Amino acid sequence: MNKTAIEGFFATLKAANPSPQTELEYASVFELLAAVLLSAQATDVGVNKATRRLFPVANTPAKILALGEDGLADYIKTIGLYRTKAKNLYKTCQIILEQHGGRVPRSREALEALPGVGRKTANVVLNVAFGEPTMAVDTHIFRVGNRTGLAPGKNVLEVEQALLRRVPPAYLVDAHHWLILHGRYVCQARRPLCERCQVRDFCDNPAPTMAGNAS
Incomplete structure (x- = not known):
């Protein structure tokens, strides 16, 4: 071409x-990160179904940690690979709180250092949340x-x-x-x-x- x-x-x-616009449903940068992390090998429709249950209860790193890893897994169990994704999201929340003051980092390096966040997920967050041409x-x-x-x-x-x-x-x-x-x-x-x-x-x-x- x-x-x-x-x-x-x-x-x-x-x-x-x-x-x-992305077809993932979110209302904050953290919700976007969580939804994209959960979307690996899953459809946006399936992720939205799970996050409609999860986000009204826990939509911040602190609230996710309060659920516990097993509690988080129960909310997202309709998504494929949910136990691995729950583990990664839980650890990601710990790192965001401990190393980034509770805020989703804006650098590719910091994003890709989060469990379950690869280059594609980092690119989505950088583009959709922060307007970068990724x-x-x-x-x-x-x-x-x-x-x-x-x-x-x-x-x-x-x-x-x-x-x-x-x-x-x-x-x-x-x-x-x-x-x-x-x-x-x-x-x-x-x-x-x-x-x-x-x-x-x-x-x-x-x-x-x-x-x-x-x-």
């Missing part, structure tokens, strides 16, 4: 959805980046770096939301909905069905 096509691609996505590459963005020719790469880091180089600065802060939503609802893995794709004209591979190319 050349520069002209990339500009058209994002201009079209922006026109259709000027202010894209690119959180999940399976949807990896697929869209490769399939469309927007940002080909053999792994998520290569796709992330390609996107940071190729996405025009004017679109960079919102780009990962547009790409996730496009991959989730249009450029799907098994059968991309090319017939209703708004950015088909800019795609390097605009076939009616591309199931064989799914990533």
